[in-house]
Structures are given as C-alpha cells and as structure tokens.
Amino acid sequence: MIQQELREQLLDAKIPEGPLAEKWSRYKATCRLVSFNNKKKLDIIVIGTGLAGSAAAASFAEAGYNVKSFCFQDSARRAHSVAAQGGVNSAKNYQNDGDNIYRMFYDTLKGGDFRAREANVYRLAECSANLIDQAVAQGVPFAREYGGYLSNRSFGGVQVRRTFYARGQTGQQLLLGSYSALMRQVEAKKVKLYTKHEMLELVTINGKARGIIVRNLDTGKIERHGAHAVVLATGGFGKIYYLSTLAMGCNGSAIWRAHKKGAFMACPSWTQIHPTSLPQSGSHQSKLTLMSESLRNDGRIWVPKKKNEDRNPNDIPEEERDYYLERKYPAFGNLAPRDISSRAAKEMIDAGHGVGPMKNAVYLDFKTAIAEYGEDTIKERYGNLFRMYEKITGINAYKQPMKISPAAHFSMGGLWVDYELGTTIPGLYSLGECNFSDHGANRLGANSLLQACVDGYFIIPYTIGNYLADDIKTGPIDTSQPEFEEAEQHVIKNLEKLTKIDGDRTTDYFHKKLGKILWDNCAVSRSEKGLLKAIEDIKQLREEFWQRLKVPGTPQEINSELEKAGRVADYLELGELMCYDALTRNESCGAHFREEYQTEDGEAMRNDEDYNFISCWQYNGFDQEPILHKESLHFEEAKVITRNYKK
Amino acid sequence: MKIKLKIWRQINAESKGKLVDYSLDNVEEDMSFLEMLDLLNEELILKGERPVEFDHDCREGICGTCGLFINGRAHGPLAGTSTCQLHMRSFKDGETIYIEPFRGGAFNVIRDLKIDRSSFDRIMSKGGYISTPVGDAPEANAVPITHDQAESAFDSAACIGCGACVATCKNGSAALFTSAKITHLAKLPQGKVESRARVLKMVEQMDEEGFGHCTNTLACQVECPQEISVSNIDRMNWEYNKAKILGKGD
Ligand SMILES: Cc1cc2nc3c(=O)[nH]c(=O)nc-3n(C[C@H](O)[C@H](O)[C@H](O)COP(=O)(O)OP(=O)(O)OC[C@H]3O[C@@H](n4cnc5c(N)ncnc54)[C@H](O)[C@@H]3O)c2cc1C
Ligand code: FES
Numbered sequence: 001m002i003q004q005e006l007r008e009q010l011l012d013a014k015i016p017e018g019p020l021a022e023k024w025s026r027y028k029a030t031c032r033l034v035s036f037n038n039k040k041k042l043d044i045i046v047i048g049t050g051l052a053g054s055a056a057a058a059s060f061a062e063a064g065y066n067v068k069s070f071c072f073q074d075s076a077r078r079a080h081s082v083a084a085q086g087g088v089n090s091a092k093n094y095q096n097d098g099d100n101i102y103r104m105f106y107d108t109l110k111g112g113d114f115r116a117r118e119a120n121v122y123r124l125a126e127c128s129a130n131l132i133d134q135a136v137a138q139g140v141p142f143a144r145e146y147g148g149y150l151s152n153r154s155f156g157g158v159q160v161r162r163t164f165y166a167r168g169q170t171g172q173q174l175l176l177g178s179y180s181a182l183m184r185q186v187e188a189k190k191v192k193l194y195t196k197h198e199m200l201e202l203v204t205i206n207g208k209a210r211g212i213i214v215r216n217l218d219t220g221k222i223e224r225h226g227a228h229a230v231v232l233a234t235g236g237f238g239k240i241y242y243l244s245t246l247a248m249g250c251n252g253s254a255i256w257r258a259h260k261k262g263a264f265m266a267c268p269s270w271t272q273i274h275p276t277s278l279p280q281s282g283s284h285q286s287k288l289t290l291m292s293e294s295l296r297n298d299g300r301i302w303v304p305k306k307k308n309e310d311r312n313p314n315d316i317p318e319e320e321r322d323y324y325l326e327r328k329y330p331a332f333g334n335l336a337p338r339d340i341s342s343r344a345a346k347e348m349i350d351a352g353h354g355v356g357p358m359k360n361a362v363y364l365d366f367k368t369a370i371a372e373y374g375e376d377t378i379k380e381r382y383g384n385l386f387r388m389y390e391k392i393t394g395i396n397a398y399k400q401p402m403k404i405s406p407a408a409h410f411s412m413g414g415l416w417v418d419y420e421l422g423t424t425i426p427g428l429y430s431l432g433e434c435n436f437s438d439h440g441a442n443r444l445g446a447n448s449l450l451q452a453c454v455d456g457y458f459i460i461p462y463t464i465g466n467y468l469a470d471d472i473k474t475g476p477i478d479t480s481q482p483e484f485e486e487a488e489q490h491v492i493k494n495l496e497k498l499t500k501i502d503g504d505r506t507t508d509y510f511h512k513k514l515g516k517i518l519w520d521n522c523a524v525s526r527s528e529k530g531l532l533k534a535i536e537d538i539k540q541l542r543e544e545f546w547q548r549l550k551v552p553g554t555p556q557e558i559n560s561e562l563e564k565a566g567r568v569a570d571y572l573e574l575g576e577l578m579c580y581d582a583l584t585r586n587e588s589c590g591a592h593f594r595e596e597y598q599t600e601d602g603e604a605m606r607n608d609e610d611y612n613f614i615s616c617w618q619y620n621g622f623d624q625e626p627i628l629h630k631e632s633l634h635f636e637e638a639k640v641i642t643r644n645y646k647k
Numbered sequence: 648m649k650i651k652l653k654i655w656r657q658i659n660a661e662s663k664g665k666l667v668d669y670s671l672d673n674v675e676e677d678m679s680f681l682e683m684l685d686l687l688n689e690e691l692i693l694k695g696e697r698p699v700e701f702d703h704d705c706r707e708g709i710c711g712t713c714g715l716f717i718n719g720r721a722h723g724p725l726a727g728t729s730t731c732q733l734h735m736r737s738f739k740d741g742e743t744i745y746i747e748p749f750r751g752g753a754f755n756v757i758r759d760l761k762i763d764r765s766s767f768d769r770i771m772s773k774g775g776y777i778s779t780p781v782g783d784a785p786e787a788n789a790v791p792i793t794h795d796q797a798e799s800a801f802d803s804a805a806c807i808g809c810g811a812c813v814a815t816c817k818n819g820s821a822a823l824f825t826s827a828k829i830t831h832l833a834k835l836p837q838g839k840v841e842s843r844a845r846v847l848k849m850v851e852q853m854d855e856e857g858f859g860h861c862t863n864t865l866a867c868q869v870e871c872p873q874e875i876s877v878s879n880i881d882r883m884n885w886e887y888n889k890a891k892i893l894g895k896g897d
C-alpha cells in the first residue's frame with residue numbers, strides 16, 4: 001500500500017571518509033569557511049531559543065553572522081529545555097570508572113537499539129567533554145564534591161557515572177547559560193530577538209530555504225523575514241499525545257510546515273514513553289508531571305497480584321504484591337531502561353492490575369529503602385521530589401507508595417538530517433529534539449540536553465559555513481519576492497479559515513481525541529490492526545475538525561485559541577504520518593514495539609535483515625499517502641547485538 | 648466543588664479593565680488552578696464569549712511564564728509554589744476567588760491576565776552573563792569550586808524570572824530578580840572578574856525601566872516560588888557599593 005522507493009541521491013548522509021574516530025576532525029579541517037569579513041554579509045534565521053537554538057544563535061553571532069532569533073514564549077529563557085531535571089552526559093571519566101568516548105558512543109548506539117547513524121553518535125560522544133567545559137565557563141552551578149571537583153551520578157542503561165547535574169534543575173541551569181550567551185549577543189546587536197513570534201511558514205526560493213513567515217502573537221501581525229539560511233530548533237512534539245511531559249505550547253508546526261515544503265521526516269513515530277510520570281487523575285488534566293528517573297534507585301515498583309484491587313496499598317501483604325520488574329529483569333530490576341519499564345507497566349495496567357482511581361498507575365514504594373536507610377536519608381536524596389509529589393497529589397509518599405504511570409516524553413523522530421544537520425531542503429537545518437539524529441529508536445537518559453547543546457554550540461557553526469560559502473555574493477534576501485507574497489497569503493488564508501468555521505467544538509476537544517487515538521495505538525505498543533484503525537480515525541477526526549471547530553476572536557489580535565488551533569491542525573496531519581511510520585516497520589526496536597514482533601517471553605524482536613534503515617518520509621499532498629524513502633545504516637565499528645537487560 | 652470567580656478583564660494596555668464575575672459548578676479538587684481556568688474558557692468559548700487570556704507554558708513550576716495574583720497574593724496561598732502548581736484543593740467549596748494579573752514596576756497588562764515582562768530580558772542583556780566566548784573553554788575541573796560555593800550559587804541561580812517579587816512589592820521593585828543573577832555570578836570565580844561592571848550596568852537598567860526602589864519590606868522573599876532569599880539584595884548592594892567606591896578597575 002505505501003509507495004516505497006530508494007532514492008539514495010536525495011538521501012546522501014554526507015558522512016566524511018576515514019576512521020570513525022577521525023571523521024569529525026577531518027571534516028572540520030577540510031570544510032569550507034566563510035571569512036570574518038564576509039560573515040557580516042550573511043543573515044541566518046534561528047527558530048527556537050531552547051538549548052539548541054540559543055546555543056546556535058549565540059555561536060553564529062559571535063562568529064560574525066547577522067542573526068534573527070525567534071521563540072513563541074515571552075522570553076527566550078522559558079523554552080522547554082528549562083524543564084529537564086536529571087542531568088547531562090559527558091565522557092569526562094572524572095570518576096575513573098572506565099568511561100571514554102568509545103564506551104559512550106557504544107552505550108548510546110546500543111540504547112537506541114542500533115537504529116542510528118554511527119558517525120553522528122560518535123561525534124556526540126566526542127563533543128560531550130567540551131560541553132561541560134563550556135557550561136562551567138558560563139557559570140552553570142553543577143553539583144560539586146567537597147574537594148571542589150565536579151560530581152557525577154549514574155543514569156539508566158549504563159554502567160559508568162557520567163551524568164553531570166545541577167540539583168533537579170539541570171535543564172534550567174544549562175538553558176540559563178545559553179540564554180545568557182544569547183542575551184550578550186543581543187546587547188552586542190548581533191542578534192535580533194523576536195519573542196512571542198510563531199513561525200507559520202517556510203519560504204523557499206529556487207529550492208533553497210530563504211526565509212519564514214511569522215505571526216506576532218501579541219498583535220496578530222504577519223511578518224516576513226529573509227535570510228541566507230534557516231535553522232529550526234523547535235524542540236519535541238510529544239504534546240501531540242495531549243497528555244505528556246511537554247509544555248502546553250510545544251508543537252510540531254514549524255517542522256511540519258517545512259516538511260510540507262519538501263523536508264523529509266525521519267521515524268516520526270519513535271516516541272519515548274517515560275515510565276515515572278504522575279498518572280492522569282481526571283478528564284480535566286492538561287499535562288503530566290515527570291518524577292525523576294533517579295527515584296527508581298531506591299523505589300520498588302509493584303502492583304497488586306489481585307485484579308481490581310481496592311485495598312489501601314499499606315494493607316496489601318508482601319505475598320500479594322508483584323514486584324514485576326525485579327521478577328522479569330533480575331539484572332537491572334527497578335532500573336531497567338525506559339522503554340522496557342514503560343511497556344511492563346502498561347502490560348500490568350492492561351491486565352487489570354492498575355491502581356488509583358482511574359486504575360492507570362503502578363506503585364513506586366520507598367518502604368524498603370526507608371526501613372534500610374531511615375526517612376532522613378531518603379529525604380536528603382529526594383526531598384524536593386517528595387514535596388512536589390505532595391503538592392500535586394496531596395499524598396505523603398513517606399507514608400504511602402507513590403502512584404506513577406508512563407507518559408509521552410521525548411521525540412526521537414523528527415526532520416531527517418545529514419551529518420551536517422542539513423535537511424533535504426538546501427539551506428534548511430534542524431537541531432536538537434526536532435531532528436532525528438543520534439538517539440535511534442530509544443534515547444538514553446541525559447543524552448538529549450547534550451545533543452541539543454552539541455548541535456548548537458559545536459556542530460552547526462562549522463557545517464553552516466560549508467553551505468554559506470556559496471552565498472557571500474548573494475546580497476540581502478529581498479522579501480518582496482513573489483515566493484514571500486505567496487507564502488504570506490497562504491498563512492493569512494489558513495488563519496482566516498480556522499476562525500471562520502465557527503462550529504461547536506473547541507480545539508482542546510480535538511486535541512484530546514487525537515491524543516487518545518495515538519496513545520492507544522501508536523505509543524507504548526503498536527499493532528497493524530490498531531494502526532490501520534487509527535489512520536481511519538484520524539482522517540475522520542480531521543474532517544470533523546475542519547467542519548466543527550470553534551475559534552473565538554480574529555487573527556488580527558492576541559488569540560491563544562487560534563495559536564492552539566493552528567498547532568492541532570498540524571498535529572492532525574503529523575499524527576497520521578506517525579501511524580504510517582509505525583505500520584511500515586514490521587519489527588520491534590527500542591521504543592517501537594510492534595505486538596506482532598516479539599519473542600516468546602514478550603521481548604522486542606528486531607529484524608536487522610529487513611529493517612536496518614531509517615524511514616524517511618516525503619510529503620505527498622493533503623490527504624495523500626506519504627512516500628517512504630530509506631537510509632540504510634552501516635555499522636563499521638560497532639558490534640550489533642541484541643539488547644538484553646535480564647542477565 | 649462550586650466556586651465563584653472575580654477575574655480581571657482588560658482588552659489591551661490602553662483600555663481600562665475591570666473585575667468580571669463568573670461561576671463554575673463542576674470543579675474538582677485535583678484540578679490545577681490553571682485547569683480550572685481551562686474549564687472556564689471551554690465554557691466561555693462554547694457560549695460565544697471571549698476566553699480569558701493568561702500566561703502559562705510548562706505547568707510544572709519551572710519556566711516562570713505563569714503568574715497570577717490570587718486573592719491578593721502573588722501565585723496564591725501556598726508558599727514556594729507557582730500558580731501552575733497550585734491545586735483547587737487549596738480552596739474551599741463555595742469560595743470566591745479574585746484573580747488579577749501581576750502588576751507593578753515596569754510590568755504592563757497586554758490583555759486580561761497576560762503581562763509584558765520584557766524589562767527583565769533587557770536587564771539581563773546588560774550583564775547577566777559571563778563574557779566567555781562560545782566554542783572552546785578551559786577544562787571544567789581546572790578551577791575547583793567548593794561544594795558549598797556551588798550550592799550557594801545555585802540558590803541564587805534558581806530564579807525562574809516570573810516576576811512575583813515585583814508584583815508583590817509595594818514599590819514595584821525588581822531588586823530580588825536583579826540581585827539573584829548578580830549574586831549567582833559574583834559567587835563563582837568565573838563570574839567575579841566582571842562583577843563590578845555587571846552590577847553597575849544591571850542596576851542602571853533596572854532603574855531605567857522604571858522599577859521602584861527596595862525598602863527592605865521582605866515581601867518578595869515570602870512570595871517567591873523558588874524561595875530566593877533577600878540576602879541576595881544585600882549582596883547586590885554590597886557589590887554595588889564596592890564598584891562605586893573602588894571603580895570598575897581597582
Ligand atoms: C520534563 C522533561 C525532563 C527532561 N529531562 C531531561 C534530562 O534530565 N536530561 C536530558 O538530557 N534530557 C531531558 N529532557 C529532554 C530535553 O530537555 C529536550 O530534549 C531538550 O531540552 C530539547 O531542547 P531543544 O532546544 O531542542 O528544544 P526546546 O528547549 O523545547 O526549545 C524549543 C524552542 O522552539 C521554539 N518554537 C517551537 N515552535 C516554534 C514555532 N512554531 N515558532 C517559533 N518558535 C517555536 C520555542 O519557543 C522554544 O524556544 C527532558 C524533557 C522533559 C520534557
Ligand atoms: S507555567 Fe511554567 S512556571 Fe508555571
């Protein structure tokens with residue numbers, strides 16, 4: 001049913017020659033450069049001020065380019081990178097526990113179930129040490145030992161301590177570092193910052209990205225901006241599930257509109273479902289709050305053996321509890337990787353062992369740890385998390401087990417990029433969570449802050465020069481060209497259309513419905529039957545959306561409902577593509593678990609023979625089936641193995 | 648539970664606003680405060696009325712976007728809690744809740760409960776950074792920083808820039824916000840180098856924006872969702888005096 005073709009020339013990953021460990025230094029030594037004087041003649045647009053976007057914008061500005069930077073929040077410092085809690089990985093080997101670049105590379109590749117490009121992953125590990133240096137120089141107050149040196153903790157899926165952290169607010173502190181670098185360039189007048197501006201269209205001229213159309217969210221005014229290159233760093237789109245750990249404004253719109261203009265999407269259905277979020281408590285719920293993975297170091301996860309159990313958890317005797325992670329994965333126990341823990345929780349909940357008023361949670365119990373170490377020690381380790389838990393649920397977790405549940409969390413998939421982070425549209429780049437690059441089919445904890453930073457600080461400043469070297473004679477991009485006019489008209493018409501339907505259902509109604517379809521069929525586990533049905537359901541929902549949506553007010557003013565409606569309109573298309581993506585991959589790998597492809601004891605069954613590739617999707621028109629291209633993966637240095645967390 | 652609401656409605660910065668009455672009958676205790684507003688907006692939209700505009704994004708207390716003046720208190724009744732983390736179980740059945748925007752200092756209402764806080768960004772752009780080039784940086788462990796030093800710097804760096812301190816201060820002062828950044832950087836060896844130039848420029852910008860002076864009422868510390876201490880203001884004053892007396896050089 002899905003058209004499949006292999007057009008390798010379109011999908012040149014541009015991996016440099018040479019041994020893995022030398023590729024990046026060779027690239028840097030041989031790529032073309034733009035001289036300092038010529039950089040003044042070149043303009044770059046950066047969408048997004050999260051770690052990836054602000055790092056890139058600050059780096060470009062410092063190098064001498066003219067930068068325009070955009071975000072939808074009222075300050076660059078509020079991008080959702082701010083919410084990351086746990087930490088950021090780096091192969092510094094400060095703990096002298098055998099860490100090095102190769103080990104980090106291999107852990108990441110294996111964690112991603114061998115569905116990522118070797119050369120990219122190696123470069124991520126290679127640049128990781130530099131990032132810690134950079135962040136410390138900016139004043140990021142990472143945790144320190146008493147002797148004054150940097151401290152580390154360990155995270156799921158690895159055996160060394162390579163995670164750097166700033167209490168439970170690592171993302172906030174890293175972001176404030178890159179935000180400060182950005183604001184320094186704003187003051188130097190090398191960056192012009194546009195907060196509360198949402199990108200609604202990409203402008204291409206002669207096949208190259210040359211600008212964008214944005215809406216000023218405070219006034220509704222539509223603006224044109226031209227540049228020699230456009231960089232998208234718009235973050236994850238997990239909010240498509242409605243309930244997720246993402247912020248309310250997180251969206252897929254910028255990348256989706258770029259996709260419709262010709263940028264390929266890669267593996268869009270690969271979504272990380274985080275095992276330790278707070279469960280949904282009612283139909284009013286708007287977001288799910290993450291509880292740090294670190295809790296699993298001391299908390300034991302269990303469900304009652306009896307189905308539909310109503311007793312208070314403290315009244316359920318030991319022998320009637322099923323510590324299912326310890327039972328199924330004795331080697332890793334409660335610290336099994338995220339995809340495996342989430343799936344196991346869902347299995348228990350689906351089988352009727354879920355707890356809480358909606359029967360949608362499992363217990364995370366600290367009783368054993370409190371008995372062993374005392375309440376004070378547990379308070380010292382997790383006091384802030386226990387406080388947060390009590391704030392949200394009203395429950396004291398020193399006395400009763402926490403209730404936790406899996407939640408949509410991170411988009412491994414995104415715009416397809418080559419080694420230079422370039423999309424299939426020349427001059428359009430994609431950084432951070434909105435691209436598909438280093439994490440394969442499952443991301444390791446604390447690797448995505450790293451990826452966003454590395455993309456922005458260390459990679460794009462080099463690779464963009466290799467492209468812009470051809471543009472030094474182009475001159476400023478004239479935004480009165482017909483392509484800008486056409487794109488602007490398209491945006492205006494679309495906004496008018498949304499406000500004119502004047503139906504009887506709100507945007508949230510459609511978003512919640514879409515979220516439920518995707519959560520049931522294209523999240524923790526997927527099946528052919530479910531996905532086919534989901535595609536039909538989404539099509540129907542989309543039709544209903546365009547007939548019955550109600551958006552109050554006009555496009556020419558502040559209008560939060562209109563902003564939401566535009567994002568959900570895109571989600572209704574992206575969601576369908578996610579289902580196609582999951583449907584055409586007849587194997588299980590990482591977070592992509594297809595029920596038809598599992599081993600006898602219920603583990604993921606990867607198929608390297610037929611699916612050792614990245615699925616790259618080309619847009620084929622509204623309501624048309626997308627076109628699948630494949631980028632084959634070649635593993636030259638890494639030994640491909642089956643993940644096993646049992647032994 | 649049932650609640651009554653008195654919400655500030657204002658069409659734009661120039662117009663005069665007023666409190667408007669609403670009531671909601673099917674509020675649940677487990678709802679967050681912002682979910683209660685979502686519920687109200689759903690009703691308003693379907694009735695063909697304009698929904699209430701308010702600022703929010705992460706809804707987990709870290710981005711600093713949300714901020715409402717609830718029953719006369721910035722971020723409502725709970726200490727150390729931002730508006731998005733407040734839940735309806737903190738209110739009584741039948742209660743009347745007053746909801747207003749953060750006002751004061753250089754803050755302006757854009758519409759309803761949405762405000763303009765861009766003055767904070769301008770203060771930051773004057774020196775809320777260490778002027779280190781991006782790209783190459785010295786080895787992170789080259790300069791040891793004691794555990795206590797790092798933790799203390801973190802206490803100041805934890806500010807989320809929500810503006811509760813300004814909204815709650817009778818003078819509309821941004822001293823807590825500005826001092827938290829000055830102190831965070833002054834406490835670290837990397838940040839010390841520029842601390843005199845930084846404090847002069849940031850304080851100057853703070854005054855230029857039209858924020859009031861700090862008269863040590865300590866109200867800001869009480870309402871800060873991150874519980875940032877007023878000792879940061881003392882440190883700012885000390886750094887400021889040092890810079891004034893000794894000059895930027897020394
Ligand atoms: C709760 C939580 C905890 C996490 N914890 C960790 C952790 O401990 N360790 C780790 O490594 N990773 C963690 N992650 C993942 C990590 O935080 C993200 O992957 C990473 O920060 C993404 O950075 P980014 O720069 O790509 O995007 P973001 O920080 O999301 O920034 C996106 C930017 O794009 C802008 N934008 C989006 N759309 C538009 C548009 N249409 N027009 C204009 N602007 C737009 C936004 O305004 C924003 O500035 C966590 C994620 C979550 C949600
Ligand atoms: S919405 Fe982010 S702090 Fe409240």
